[in-house]
Amino acid sequence: MRRILAAIFAATLLVVGCTPDGDAPTPSPSVSPKTDLPPVDADLKQVVDALNAKDLSKLANVADPKAAQEDFTTIFAGMDDIYPEVKSDAVTYGENEAVAKLNYTYKFGMHGWTYTTEAKFTYADDKWSFAWAPSAVHPELTEQTRLRHIQQEAKRGSINDNTGLAIVEERSLFEVGLDKASIPEAEWAGAAKALATALKIDEPAFQKKVADNGPKAFVVGATVRQEAIPAAVVDIKGAHVNEVSAVVGPTDTFAAPLLGTVGQPTQKMIDESKGELSSIDRVGLSGLQSRYDKDLRGVPGARIELVGRKGVEPAPQVKVLAQQDPSIGKEITLSLDRDLQTKAESVLAGQAGIATLVVLDVKTGGLLAAAQSPAAGSFPHATYGKYAPGSTFKAVSALAMLRAGSTASTTVQCPANLKVGSYTFGNYSGYPSNGLGSVSLTDAFKYSCNTAFVGAAGTVTGESLKASGGSLGVGTDYDAGFTSYFGTIEPGNSIDLAASMIGQGQVTMSPLAMASVAGSVASGKTMIPWLVEGKQATSTAAPLAAAEAQQLQTMMKATVDSGTGKSLQSIMTGAKSGTAEWGKTGAQQTHAWMIAYNENYAVSAFVEVGDSGGTTAAPLIVQLFS
Template sequence: MRRAPHLQVRMLGLLTVLALLAALLVGRLGQLQASGPDEAAGAAAAPDTRTVAVPALRGRILDRDGVPIADNDRRTDVTIDRRVLADSDDGGRALVRRVAEALDRPVDELWARTTLCGAPGAADPPRCWPGSAYVPVPVVEGVAKTEALALTETPERYPGVQVVTSPVRSYPRIAGGGGAPQTIGYLTRADAETVAESDGTLAEGDLAGAAGLEQHYDEELRGRPGQRVVRVDGRGVVVEEVSRTAAQPGRDLVTTLDVGVQRAAERALADGMADAQDRDRPATSGGAVVLDLAEGGVVASASRPTYDPAVWSGPVTQERYEQLTSGGDNPLVDRVLGVAQPPASTFKAVTLPGAVRAGVDLERPVPCTASYRIGDREFRNFESRAYGTISWHQALVVSCDTVFYRVAEQVWRDQGGIDAESDHGDPLIETARSFGLGEATGVDLPGEVDGRIPGREWKREYWEQTKDEACARAEDGYPGIDDESRADYLTRLAEETCRRGYRYQPGDEVNLSIGQGDVTTTLLQMAQVYGTIARAGSEPQPHLGDALVTVDGQQEELPAPEPEQVDIPEGSGALIRDALADVVTEGTAASAFADADLPAWSVAGKTGTAEVFGEEDTSWFVSWGPTSDPRYVVAVVVDEGGTGGSTAAGIAADIHEHLAAHERG
C-alpha cells in the first residue's frame, strides 16, 4: 500500500506526455490544412516518396536546309513492373523466363537486365540496368512489333509486362551517305559526374552527348526533363504516382553542313581510297573537308574508317563497343580535326611568305637541284626532279624541295645556328604561327588537336621529357623489332637523341620548310590556311552551329566567329594564288584534274607527299575554287595513299566537280 502513491505519480506523468504528443499532432494537422503550395510540395517529398525524372525529347541536328541528319524515332521496348517482380514468390524468375521464351531471347540476358547496376548481386555492365529503380525496367529494347504480339495477345500470362515505345536517335541520311557520323557524334548514358554538372537537366541513366555536335551542343539539344513523384513501399517498390510535371523538349540545331555535299565528299573519299588500294596502296584512313569561304561554315566533313551511327540507337554489346573504340583504325576518331600529321609540301604555301620575311626576292630565279647538302647530310628533292634555275612561281608548280632547303638553312644561320635558344625572330616559325598553326582553330566540336610548329624551345622541352627513354634505348637497342635495318636505324636515332637531342639542327629547319619532320597539322587547319591565302589574308573561322530552333519554330541565330586578318607579305599571296592555279593545270595535280571542266570551275591547290618511316607515304591535297571568286576550300588527306597527285588530288577533283554542279543548281 505504501507504493501506491508512487504508482499514481508515474501514471499521471505518462498521461501528461501523451496529452502533449496529442496536442502537437493536432497542431501539425492544422498547419498542413492551412499550408500553401510550397508546403504541399514539401509534403510530397516525404520519406515514402521518390522523384523520378521524365526525359525530354532531344532536339534534332539539321543541315543548312533543314534536312535531318540526327533525328528522333520510336523504338519498341518490353518492360516489367518491379512491383510484380517483388510480389512474386520466386522474385519474378518464372515470368522473366516466359517473356524470354516468347521473344526467343536468352533467359540470363533478360534476368541480368532486371538487376540494378551497382546494387549487391547485380550483373556487370552493360548487362545490368543503369537507369532508375523507380521505373519499369526495359528487359528487351528494340523489339520488332511482330514479336511483341505474343505478349499483347495473352496478357494474363505476362502480368506487369508492357510493350512500350521509347524515343531513340535515328540517322536518316546514313543509308545513302551524308551522315557525317564523326561530326554529328553519339549519345551514351550519363555518368555521375555529368549528372552532377548538368544543373538538373540530366538524371541517372539519361543519355548525353559523348562526341561531336551531340556533345558540344548537348545542353541545348537535351531540353529540360520533367518529374514524376511516386510513392514507394518499404521495399522501395513504386505503388502510386503522386504527381507529374511535363518535360520541355530540346531545341533543334541547324548546322552549316549540306547533306548533298557531305554525301559527295564521303563517296569521293571512299572511292578514292578504294582506287588507291587497287593500286596496292594500303590507304588505311583518310579525311576530307569542305569549308565555305563566304561564311566560314563547314559544308562537309568526311572521315574514314567510318561506321553506322545507328549502332547507338539500341543496346551496344561490349564486343561491339571494343570494335568501335580499339585498334589503330578507330572509326570514332574524326580525322579532319582529331589527328595531326606532317602536311608535307602543302606547307610550302606557308613557308614562301616566311621566306619573303627572311629577305628573299621573289623576282630573283633560284636553283632547283636534285639534292642539297648541309654539312655531312644530303637532302634530296623528293617530289620532283632537278629543273635547273627556275622562278619561285615554278618552284611551287613543280614542288621543288631544294629551293626551300636553301632558304631554311640561311634562316637557321641567321638565327644563330646551333647556339640559338629562342625562336623569336625566326621568320618561318613566326609565319606559320601567324597562320594559326600550332593551335586549335576553335571549331565548335570536341576533340580538336593543336598540331605542332616545332622550334628551339619545343625541342629542348621534348628532349628533357624523353631523354631518359632515349638513353635507355641507345643502350639496349630494339630487340623486339624483327626488321634489323629498322632496329638499327632506331638505335642510332636514340643514340643521337640521347647525346644532342636538345639541339635545333639545320635539318630541323629544313624539314619544317617542307612540312616534314616534327611539324604536324590537322586537315582542318590546312583548310583554314588555304582559305586565308585565297582571301588575301582574311582568315575564315571554321564552325558548324548556325541556329537553334524551338518546337514552336522560334529561331535563335548563333553568332558566327568573325574572320581574323593575317599579314601576308606583299607579293607573296598573289604569287601563291597564281602558282597553285598552275599546279592544277600543268603541275603535280594536272593528271588528277585532266577530265575536269576547269574553264567553268577553275581550281588552285597544292599536293603534298609526307614520308612516314615504316609506312607508305601520306597523300595530301589542299585547294580552293573557283579561282576567280574563291567560294570553297577542299582539303583531303589519305594515310598510306601514295603521292598527293595520285590519290588525294583525285578525291578533291571529284568533290570540286560536285560543288560546281551544286553551284549551277
C-alpha cells in the same frame, strides 16, 4: 537538479538566440520551461544522421529499427535514387515528449524541392525514443503510401544543316532481339544463333547473352534502323522487334565524329552534375551533342507523386507533390552541306585505311563537309587528326619566303640533294629533271622541289615561319566551337627548321587546318573555319596581304596548270600536293595530301598511307566534284 539545468539552458538561449547580422545560427533544441526534460539534441542528431545515410537499421532509439529501415526503403523504392538532405530545426517540448522540425531538401528539377516534417520523441525511463512514422519523411505519407519519381524527357533540340533542315533529331530505331518467354527453353540456343547470323553479330557472344538473362527476358541483339531489319527475322521463332526512339542523324555514319552521340550519362557525369542528371536522362556524350548539351537537352519534365504501396486495396489516389514541366531544347544550325557531306562519305567508303575529305566555303569560311573513311572510326581525324603535312605546307613556307624578299618569279636553286648540318635532304622519287638547277620559285613550288625550300631556311626564321602559318589560319590554337586542331609550327634547330620548311620536323596539321591554308589563299584573307552558327573564332595573326595572296595564287594555279596537280584542271583553280614520311626508320610509310581551291570551295584530301598527293589524294577530289 533538473530545474537548475533547465534554468541555465534557458538563460543561455536568451544570450545567443539571435544575431544582429549575418547567417542565423542553426536552431538548437530547447528545454521547455514547463518541464524538467533534458535536451533531445543527441537523439535528434542520430535520427538526422541516419536519414541522411539512408540507414535506420542501427538506430538505438527506435523500437524496431529493422522495420523502420524496411519502411524507409519502400518509401524511396520508386524515386530513382533521388534522396533528400535532411537538417534539424527548432524543437518544442511537451509533457514527456519533444517534436523536432526536419527540413528536407531534394535536388529535383531546376529549383529543388523543399518542405518540413516533424520528428516525434517520447521520454520514458530516463531516455528519449524516436517514434518512427512515414510522416517523418513527408507529412502526407502513411503506411499505405510511398513516393514515386516520374520523368518526362524534354524534346531534344535539333542540329540543322546550312539550309535550316534538321540533320540530327529524334527518330525511330528498332531493337531486334529474342523474346525468351515466347519459345521453349530447348529452342533458346538455336534461335539465338539464327538471329545472330541474320544480324551479322557475334554468335557465341549473343548465345551467352541469351543464356545469362532470365527466362522471360527480351534480349536485344542489335538496335538498327527500319531498313536494316533483316527479312529473315520473321522466320526465326522467338525473334521480336521493338520500336524505340533515339536522337540520331540520317545515317549511322553521317558526320558522326563531328555530331557526336546521345546516350545515358556516365556515373562521373552524374556525380559532377550536382543533381542535374540521373541515370535515366539522355545526354550528349561526344562531339557537338556533348559540347552543346545544355542547350540541346532542354529541361526534362519531372514530378514526385504520392502513390499507394504494392498490394494496398483500394489503391490511394495518386497525388502530385512536386512538378516541373518539360521544355524543348534549343536548336543549333551548322554550316554543313548535307549533299556535299553525303557525297564525300560515299567517295571515301571504299578506302581501306584512314582517309579524309574536308571542304570549306571560300566566301564564308563555313565547314561544308568533314568526311572520313570507315577505318577512321569515330575519332574526328578530319578535324582533329595530327599529321605531318609534307609539301602542302610549302604554301606556308612560300609566304615566309615572300615576306623575306622573294616573289613568285624569284630564281631559286633546286639541287638534287642539299646537306644541312649532318642531314642530307633530297627530292621525292620521280622528281622531274627539268625542275632541277636554277628555277623560279613558282616552278620549285609547282614541281615541289624540297631542296629549294630547305635552302631558304637560311633567310626564314622559326618565328617568321610560324607567323606566316598564322596568316594562313594555322599554327595557332583557336576555340572554333567544335573539335578542331589548327596545327603546330615549332621548329627547333637548323635541321628541324629545314625539315619544317617541307612540312616535316616539328610541324603537324589536321586535314581541316590544311583546308584553311587553301581557303586563305583562295579568299585572299586569313580563314578560320567555323561550323556552328554564331560560334566563329577570330584570327589573332597578322592579316594576309592582298599582294601576298596574289603571289600564292600564282604558284598554286601553276601547280594545276602544269605541275603536280594537273589532274585537277577541270575542277580546281589552284592546288598543292604533298607527301610526308612517317613511322619507324626502315619501315616508313607515306602520307598523301592534296589541297586545292576554286571560286566556291577550298578542299583538303588526305590518305594516311598512300603513294603521292597527285596519284592517291587528288583522285578523291576529282570524284567528289565530278
